[in-house]
Amino acid sequence: ARSTMKFTNLADIEKEIARLQRKQETSSMSLSDEKKLIKDIEALQASRRTAEELKSKQGDLDTIKDDRKVIQADLNAKDKEIDSIQKEIDAQSKILKDLVDKQSSQRGTVDELMKQRDALKSDIDDKFKEKNTLRTEFR
Numbered sequence: 473a474r475s476t477m478k479f480t481n482l483a484d485i486e487k488e489i490a491r492l493q494r495k496q497e498t499s500s501m502s503l504s505d506e507k508k509l510i511k512d513i514e515a516l517q518a519s520r521r522t523a524e525e526l527k528s529k530q531g532d533l534d535t536i537k538d539d540r541k542v543i544q545a546d547l548n549a550k551d552k553e554i555d556s557i558q559k560e561i562d563a564q565s566k567i568l569k570d571l572v573d574k575q576s577s578q579r580g581t582v583d584e585l586m587k588q589r590d591a592l593k594s595d596i597d598d599k600f601k602e603k604n605t606l607r608t609e610f611r
Contacts, residue, residue: 478519482527485520489513 479485492513496506 479516480523480526482520482523485516485523489516489520492516 479488492509496509501509
């Protein structure tokens with residue numbers, strides 16, 4: 473709409489309407505020239521309404537742009553916060569991984585000790601059986 477308008481400023485449109493009305497009132501002109509002048513005035517009055525709408529919408533657009541800047545700033549702050557928290561999570565994950573690795577190695581040691589215990593228990597059971605058989609043979 474703005475590109476089809478001769479004037480986009482309300483003050484300029486008002487000045488041009490006043491100039492054309494003054495010209496119509498003070499100058500003598502042919503009927504066709506006066507009709508053309510009246511059409512120009514009507515077109516300017518219509519463009520005044522369009523200019524008012526444009527001005528209103530431009531204000532809305534400016535408000536939206538300002539809101540967008542605020543939201544973008546908030547997003548940037550949240551991104552920094554997320555980055556900071558992600559670093560903390562990564563550090564804690566490393567600590568957890570180290571603990572799990574340590575526990576796994578200790579679990580292997582415990583498993584080995586349990587195998588040794590089971591072997592010793594088996595040896596003890598064998599010795600008790602041997603003792604019991606010797607005792608029964610002795611009687």
